Amino acid sequence: MNSDTRWLNDHEQEVWRAFRELLWGFESAMDRQLLRDSDLSGVEYSVLASLSEADDGVMRARDIAQQLDWERSRLSHLLKRMEARGLVERVTCATDARGFNISMTSAGWDAIRQAAPGHVTFVRENVFDPLSEAEREALLSATTKMQQSIRNAGLWGNTGRSA
Amino acid sequence: MNSDTRWLNDHEQEVWRAFRELLWGFESAMDRQLLRDSDLSGVEYSVLASLSEADDGVMRARDIAQQLDWERSRLSHLLKRMEARGLVERVTCATDARGFNISMTSAGWDAIRQAAPGHVTFVRENVFDPLSEAEREALLSATTKMQQSIRNAGLWGNTGRSA
DNA sequence: ATCGTTTTGTTGACACGTCAATCATGCAAC
DNA sequence: GTTGCATGATTGACGTGTCAACAAAACGAT
Known part of the structure; x- marks a missing residue:
């Protein structure tokens, strides 16, 4: 992988630079819109959105992590902060003493319901419409x-x- | 932006989900490759790459931030860590007593030279080739x-x- | 039953990003 | 020249992510 590296030509550089810029900028724009219109961060929204798709707003932490393809510790840290903000609750699990059921509070429901339209509109206007x-x-x-x-x-x- | 929200249909959901997954996964895969093969993080690589494009490996901090479209404080924090690691040096600027010239050390040159082929290969193999x-x-x-x-x-x- | 392994989740250290505050310098207007 | 504002950069607080270490329960084999 040394002198036989296939470097990028000018046009490839252009494609790559545009893609790379979007890569970092899109996420941060989405977070910014979310934070501006709803006081939820992008990651908080992800968790609440997952929960809202479960019947009763309750999921095992493990399943959330799997669905989002996140590390457990990442989720754990975030849930601690979200619990402190009153968006979710940790409930001990009846069938598995190791596990926790994560349950959305009514404040969590309110937050996601309030944030969803703006988020979808962001996606529609900046991905599909253009x-x-x-x-x-x-x-x-x-x-x-x-x-x-x-x-x-x-x-x-x-x-x-x-x- | 309430009941007239244009929600996503199934096919749009699919496109959106694929794009979203790539959005977070691509960056982290790139960082992983870089860290694995060269002991540089993605952001460190970005800074060193910018510096390497300047004639002598020296740039004003302001210009680096502008080129990468970063906040000044972000760059400042990173430069502190990079200076501690010996990759760059802060040099007071002769023409503007507020500013700093950021200069790549020889360790910085070594690092970027060593990392570049693997990085380009990653881009070639995972963006252009497929x-x-x-x-x-x-x-x-x-x-x-x-x-x-x-x-x-x-x-x-x-x-x-x-x- | 007990041993070893896997699963589930937490914690702490640290890298990284944003935001708001701060500070010194340059600079323009008067 | 001093007043006022813009510019260049740093700092600290805090949210966030990764990694490695940990603890406890579950499970499977014997």
């Missing part, structure tokens, strides 16, 4: 392929292990 | 349009102000 149908399809196939390639390289996800 | 020419073009136009849209919405970059 793109042609062909571009949307290309975006899907391109992202899928890149992800698959990274997976094959063993570099995807939480430190390799599925966690 | 995509068709049409997909590469669509990726460029799609990312450009999304970014432009976010800019128009006033949500791009460091807290709005150009910093």
Whole structure:
């Protein structure tokens, strides 16, 4: 991987730079919109959105982590802060004394209900509206392929292990 | 923005989910590769790459921040760590007593020279190789349009102000 | 039953980012 | 030249992520 490195030509540089810029900027723009309109951070929104898809707003911590493809410790740290903010509650689990059921409080429900429309609108206005149908399809196939390639390289996800 | 929210249909959900997954996963995979092969974090690499493009490996901190579109404080914190690691040095600036010249040490040069091939190879293998020419073009136009849209919405970059 | 392993989750140390406050310098207006 | 504002950079508080170490319960084999 030394002198036979296939460096990027000018046009590739341009594509790469645009993609890279979007990569860091999109997330932070989304967080900014969320924080501005709803006082929820992006990660908090993710957790609440997962919970809201469960029937009663209750999930095992393990399942949330798996669904979001997060490390357990990451979730644990966040839940501690969210519990302190009154968005969720940890409830000991009846069927497994190790586990916890994470339950959305009514404040959590309020927060996600209030935040969702603005979030969806952000996605619609900044992803779907600006793109042609062909571009949307290309975006899907391109992202899928890149992800698959990274997976094959063993570099995807939480430190390799599925966690 | 309430009951007239245009929610996502199933296919849009699929596109969005794939894009979102890539958004967080790509960066972290890139960081992982870099850390594994070169003991540099992604942000450290960015700074060193910027510096390496200046003739002598010296830039004003302000210019680095501008080029990377970072907040000054972010750069300042990072430079403190990088200086502690011996990758760069802060040198007082002759022409402006407020400013600092950031200068790459020889250890910094070594690090970036050692890391660059693996990084470029990562990009080549996980972005360009898996995509068709049409997909590469669509990726460029799609990312450009999304970014432009976010800019128009006033949500791009460091807290709005150009910093 | 007990031993070893896996699963579930927490904790602490540290890297990293944002925000608001601070401080000194440059600079322009008067 | 001093007043006022913009610029360059740092700091501290705090939210966030990773990693490694840990503890306790569950489970599977014997």
